[in-house]
Amino acid sequence: MSEYLFYPGCSMESSAKAYYHSVMSVCNALDIKLNEIEDWNCCGATEYLSLDVTPAYALIARNLALAEKQANGSKTVVAPCSACYLNLSKADHYMHENKAFGEKINTALAAGGLHYDPGELIVRHLLDVIINEVGMDKVKEKVIKPLTGLRVAPYIGCMLPRPDYNNRYSDSEHPFELDDLLKALGAEVIDFPLKTACCGGHMTQIGPDTAFELIRRLISSADDYKADVMVALCPMCQMNLDAFQGQMNGYFHTNYKMPILFFTQLMGLAFGEKPENLGFGSEFVSAHEAMKRIGVQTPLPQDSKPAPKKPAGLPMPPLRERVGQKSTTGNEEASE
Amino acid sequence: MNENVIVSDPPSAGPLMHEDLELLHEVALLTPGDSHLEMCIQCGTCGGSCPSGSAMDHTPRAIFAMLRAGMREEVMKSNTPWMCVSCYYCTVRCPQDIHITDVMYTLKNMALKSKMFQDTTASDFSKTFISYVENYGRSFEIGLAGIHNVTHLRLAVRLPNMVPMALGMLTKKGMSPLPPKRIKGMNDLKKILKRAKELEAA
Numbered sequence: 001m002s003e004y005l006f007y008p009g010c011s012m013e014s015s016a017k018a019y020y021h022s023v024m025s026v027c028n029a030l031d032i033k034l035n036e037i038e039d040w041n042c043c044g045a046t047e048y049l050s051l052d053v054t055p056a057y058a059l060i061a062r063n064l065a066l067a068e069k070q071a072n073g074s075k076t077v078v079a080p081c082s083a084c085y086l087n088l089s090k091a092d093h094y095m096h097e098n099k100a101f102g103e104k105i106n107t108a109l110a111a112g113g114l115h116y117d118p119g120e121l122i123v124r125h126l127l128d129v130i131i132n133e134v135g136m137d138k139v140k141e142k143v144i145k146p147l148t149g150l151r152v153a154p155y156i157g158c159m160l161p162r163p164d165y166n167n168r169y170s171d172s173e174h175p176f177e178l179d180d181l182l183k184a185l186g187a188e189v190i191d192f193p194l195k196t197a198c199c200g201g202h203m204t205q206i207g208p209d210t211a212f213e214l215i216r217r218l219i220s221s222a223d224d225y226k227a228d229v230m231v232a233l234c235p236m237c238q239m240n241l242d243a244f245q246g247q248m249n250g251y252f253h254t255n256y257k258m259p260i261l262f263f264t265q266l267m268g269l270a271f272g273e274k275p276e277n278l279g280f281g282s283e284f285v286s287a288h289e290a291m292k293r294i295g296v297q298t299p300l301p302q303d304s305k306p307a308p309k310k311p312a313g314l315p316m317p318p319l320r321e322r323v324g325q326k327s328t329t330g331n332e333e334a335s336e
Numbered sequence: 337m338n339e340n341v342i343v344s345d346p347p348s349a350g351p352l353m354h355e356d357l358e359l360l361h362e363v364a365l366l367t368p369g370d371s372h373l374e375m376c377i378q379c380g381t382c383g384g385s386c387p388s389g390s391a392m393d394h395t396p397r398a399i400f401a402m403l404r405a406g407m408r409e410e411v412m413k414s415n416t417p418w419m420c421v422s423c424y425y426c427t428v429r430c431p432q433d434i435h436i437t438d439v440m441y442t443l444k445n446m447a448l449k450s451k452m453f454q455d456t457t458a459s460d461f462s463k464t465f466i467s468y469v470e471n472y473g474r475s476f477e478i479g480l481a482g483i484h485n486v487t488h489l490r491l492a493v494r495l496p497n498m499v500p501m502a503l504g505m506l507t508k509k510g511m512s513p514l515p516p517k518r519i520k521g522m523n524d525l526k527k528i529l530k531r532a533k534e535l536e537a538a
Binding site: 014 | 369388391418421425427428441444445448457458465469473477478501504505508512527530531533
């Protein structure tokens with residue numbers, strides 16, 4: 001049993017509950033005990049850094065200070081979200097590198113009775129912990145239902161391998177860690193060229209045209225390589241690629257239906273956990289068909305049955321994209 | 337006519353540029369860590385690596401040249417930092433190890449303070465995001481997306497597409513439409529942020 005300090009991040013409690021449940025299940029199977037940092041706050045994502053640098057770092061550092069206070073045995077903070085991981089890691093890195101800056105942030109923390117000693121904690125992403133601490137041997141040992149025949153696009157995204165202050169990843173643009181992990185689960189991993197390309201980040205809310213193009217590139221590349229599903233390891237990446245896939249299809253008049261799952265959901269399946277306990281069915285683009293092909297019955301999206309009724313009663317335009325998508329995909333499958 | 341033209345050294349000759357470098361140094365000073373900003377060799381790797389470069393009015397390389405030339409107003413008005421998606425491609429590819437993404441954050445900070453930047457879509461998004469953090473200690477995705485999309489005309493035109501998505505967020509993802517639970521140490525966090533803002537202004 002290994003213990004870690006755990007920084008879940010806001011999304012895990014709202015848009016990425018599937019990630020939360022699957023992380024808990026997987027860590028349980030791997031004998032990882034996660035001690036949630038008491039009373040943690042939002043890391044500010046990329047937004048606070050855009051407004052005010054000093055308060056942004058103070059906001060992040062409050063979490064580090066709380067974690068340091070709580071550290072009992074383990075000095076490693078694990079974050080499952082790429083943005084949270086990078087923010088925590090970045091604050092620690094710059095406070096350590098630039099002493100005057102570290103003191104400035106600590107002066108701010110002192111107003112709330114807190115203090116953080118830069119360099120005191122080790123900040124890691126969950127993938128890094130699973131690969132480098134738990135080890136591939138233990139993962140292979142736990143696999144009882146290999147994902148044989150499932151073609152997976154491993155999508156790492158930006159903020160893990162870049163800027164990678166502690167050189168934890170094999171490459172900043174083509175790291176192989178996630179590929180190795182998925183192969184250990186028995187999946188067929190495609191050689192995904194865009195594995196660390198950008199998902200669009202917050203551009204879906206600022207410049208949707210830019211975001212849709214970035215989403216399209218990723219989805220179409222995974223589709224070209226005939227991936228059944230794509231896995232993400234960040235709530236933001238998953239949300240952009242999954243929830244905005246319909247709007248992206250509408251924008252480019254395409255019909256992609258690429259299910260986007262969290263890597264822990266596939267790990268959980270391979271470890272023999274029931275799909276219901278891993279948050280399957282909460283994705284916008286259903287993974288039901290893809291998983292059925294390898295003999296795994298995952299729940300249908302929760303609104304797939306009442307959907308036609310619900311919008312009918314609301315004063316808004318019909319779900320044109322959705323209906324169109326369903327019919328054309330049906331035809332495609334028939335012709336194949 | 338021609339005899340009136342004063343022949344001087346080209347602008348690259350060190351001492352003549354000294355005053356202009358003020359802006360470059362200001363940006364470097366406001367960026368945490370050593371940004372290596374003054375090391376730019378104008379190779380353009382940053383712009384060539386940028387996934388949102390096509391939406392920028394100047395490439396990052398051009399921005400660094402403009403900083404060196406002291407073109408404060410032009411840089412503050414540029415949409416370049418606001419289009420940055422924080423993917424860090426430029427940062428890891430830069431042969432001079434310039435912390436480009438961090439410099440972009442600094443430029444956003446400066447542009448906001450200078451009040452010169454015109455399109456506020458990106459900064460409004462950040463401000464709404466942070467208003468929840470400053471009040472609850474947590475972010476609130478549904479509230480943020482709702483307020484941001486309704487208050488921006490350019491985004492509001494896509495509301496018909498956003499509504500089914502918002503419904504999906506509530507039904508499929510089981511997200512709560514209510515604001516998050518306030519953290520226990522909210523008062524202390526407010527004091528920390530207040531002190532940090534004072535330090536930033538100092």
